[in-house]
Every structure is written in C-alpha cells, then in structure tokens.
Amino acid sequence: MRLFSSPASPFVAKVRMAAQHVGIPLETVATDAGAEPAELLAANPLGKIPALILDDGAVVFDSKVICDLLDRRSGHKLVPQDEAGWLRTKRMEVTADGVGDAMILTLYEGRYRPEEKRHQPWVDKQMRKAFRGLDVLEAEIDTLGPDLTTAHFAVAGVLGWLDLRFKGQWETGRPRLVAWVERFADAFPAYRELKPRA
Ligand SMILES: N[C@@H](CCC(=O)N[C@@H](CS)C(=O)NCC(=O)O)C(=O)O
Structure with a gap:
C-alpha cells in the first residue's frame, strides 16, 4: 500500500x-x-x-x-473494543489531532497569507483551541495504558511535531506530556525514526 x-x-x-x-x-x-x-x-x-x-x-x-x-x-490491535476503552482512546486521539489541526492553521497563516492580510486574533483563537486541547491531554495522559493505541500514536505524533515547530512554546505547565513522550520513545523505539522531522 x-x-x-x-x-x-x-x-x-x-x-x-x-x-x-x-x-x-x-x-x-x-x-x-x-x-x-x-x-x-x-x-x-x-x-x-x-x-x-x-x-x-x-x-x-x-x-x-x-x-x-x-x-x-490487525484484528483490533490499535483500538480497545470495550466501550469505555474505545471512548477514552478516540477522545484522546481526536483531541491530539485537533491540536495539530489548529496549530497547522496558524503556520499556514504565516506561510500562505501576505503579511498585511494576516489576522492575529484568528491566530490567537487557534492557539487557544490548541492549548485547551493540550491541557486536556496533560490531565488525561496518564490514563493511557501500556498497550499502544491510536491515541498513543496521535499524541506522540503531535508532540513530536510541536517539538519541531513550536519548541519552547507549549511545554510550560505540561510536565506530564513532556515526561510521557520521553517514556513513549523508550516503549516504542521506532519513534525516533518515525517522529516528525524537517
Ligand atoms: N485531519 C487530517 C489532517 C491532515 C492535514 O492537515 N495534513 C496536512 C499536512 S500535516 C496537509 O495535508 N495540509 C495541506 C492542506 O491543508 O492543504 C488527518 O488527520 O489526516
């Protein structure tokens, strides 16, 4: 494929x-x-x-x-099939994806719009969405168990991307996410090769 x-x-x-x-x-x-x-x-x-x-x-x-x-x-190796596990996984996955969606729009504002047409309040609004999402991930991250799910991969993907594009702008006040992504890289060594890079 x-x-x-x-x-x-x-x-x-x-x-x-x-x-x-x-x-x-x-x-x-x-x-x-x-x-x-x-x-x-x-x-x-x-x-x-x-x-x-x-x-x-x-x-x-x-x-x-x-x-x-x-x-x-894969015979459901990525998403728990019990309803509580399914809900937790999907909620965290969609939150992580939404953080990425919002922050990408702020990058595109700079990339695709001429400077005089950029609208900072709109950028700030997207950043507020992303930071609220990150705060939810910070609060819930330790509920993710050791069995890797789509939520793990979504969170690891977006945190790796934040490290690339927004380093120093998201970590303060989110120590659990910072620690989690380090633990994830040990639990899933291919992360070092597959995480977002320039
Ligand atoms: N919700 C989509 C988001 C995909 C997305 O925004 N991809 C970006 C690259 S990271 C893209 O293709 N952007 C080009 C565009 O928006 O025109 C997903 O989860 O796959």
Missing part, C-alpha cells in the same frame, strides 16, 4: 507508527501537499496527507480513518 507522506507531518507520523506497530508495511510517497500534485488530488480531493492507496486501488484518507482501517486489518 502506498502512503502519500511528508516527513514533517504529525498525521503521517501517526499513521506510520500505527502501521509499524501492527506489522502492516506501507510504501511512502514523498508528497508536497502545498503544491497540490495531481496524483494526490486524484486520490484525495481535499489535497491533504496522509492519503493511502490500497493494493486494489481504493483510497483512504484522514489519519483517523486510515488508522481505523489498520485497526480492522
């Missing part, structure tokens, strides 16, 4: 870690989503990565849906 990828993307990192954890090989296709390459747009009309081309040519996109497919194909 082929995964449209970029090494810096937190969502790609999440998918690659989940696939590696359950032993499903993915071939990465280096993709600059910002350049809107035709092959990506043909696969994902939203023009976003990650997008996965299955062996029969079908396409799956959005990291949550790709991870759900990996979960199905």
Whole structure:
C-alpha cells in the first residue's frame, strides 16, 4: 500500500507508527501537499496527507480513518473494543489531532497569507483551541495504558511535531506530556525514526 507522506507531518507520523506497530508495511510517497500534485488530488480531493492507496486501488484518507482501517486489518490491535476503552482512546486521539489541526492553521497563516492580510486574533483563537486541547491531554495522559493505541500514536505524533515547530512554546505547565513522550520513545523505539522531522 502506498502512503502519500511528508516527513514533517504529525498525521503521517501517526499513521506510520500505527502501521509499524501492527506489522502492516506501507510504501511512502514523498508528497508536497502545498503544491497540490495531481496524483494526490486524484486520490484525495481535499489535497491533504496522509492519503493511502490500497493494493486494489481504493483510497483512504484522514489519519483517523486510515488508522481505523489498520485497526480492522490487525484484528483490533490499535483500538480497545470495550466501550469505555474505545471512548477514552478516540477522545484522546481526536483531541491530539485537533491540536495539530489548529496549530497547522496558524503556520499556514504565516506561510500562505501576505503579511498585511494576516489576522492575529484568528491566530490567537487557534492557539487557544490548541492549548485547551493540550491541557486536556496533560490531565488525561496518564490514563493511557501500556498497550499502544491510536491515541498513543496521535499524541506522540503531535508532540513530536510541536517539538519541531513550536519548541519552547507549549511545554510550560505540561510536565506530564513532556515526561510521557520521553517514556513513549523508550516503549516504542521506532519513534525516533518515525517522529516528525524537517
Ligand atoms: N485531519 C487530517 C489532517 C491532515 C492535514 O492537515 N495534513 C496536512 C499536512 S500535516 C496537509 O495535508 N495540509 C495541506 C492542506 O491543508 O492543504 C488527518 O488527520 O489526516
């Protein structure tokens, strides 16, 4: 299966870690989503990565849906099936993804808008969303158990990306998240290779 990828993307990192954890090989296709390459747009009309081309040519996109497919194909090794575990996992996964979504928009404001058209209150609003999400992750992170789930990979992906893009701007007041990601790298050594990087 082929995964449209970029090494810096937190969502790609999440998918690659989940696939590696359950032993499903993915071939990465280096993709600059910002350049809107035709092959990506043909696969994902939203023009976003990650997008996965299955062996029969079908396409799956959005990291949550790709991870759900990996979960199905692995006999549910990535998402607990009891309702309480499912809810906890999905809530943390979607919170981590939402932190990434909000903070990426603030980067795009700087990347794609001319300086005179940037709107700081809107950037501040996205940052407030992201920081509220991080505060929830800080409060709940220690409820994640040792069995690795999509929530672990989503949190590790976004924290690795924050380390890359927002270093020094999110750690204060969030010691559990800082400690958790260090422990995660020991529990899942492939993190060092698969985490977001420039
Ligand atoms: N909710 C999506 C977010 C994916 C996303 O925002 N990917 C970024 C790269 S990290 C992207 O493709 N951006 C290009 C764009 O928004 O046009 C997911 O979980 O896969």
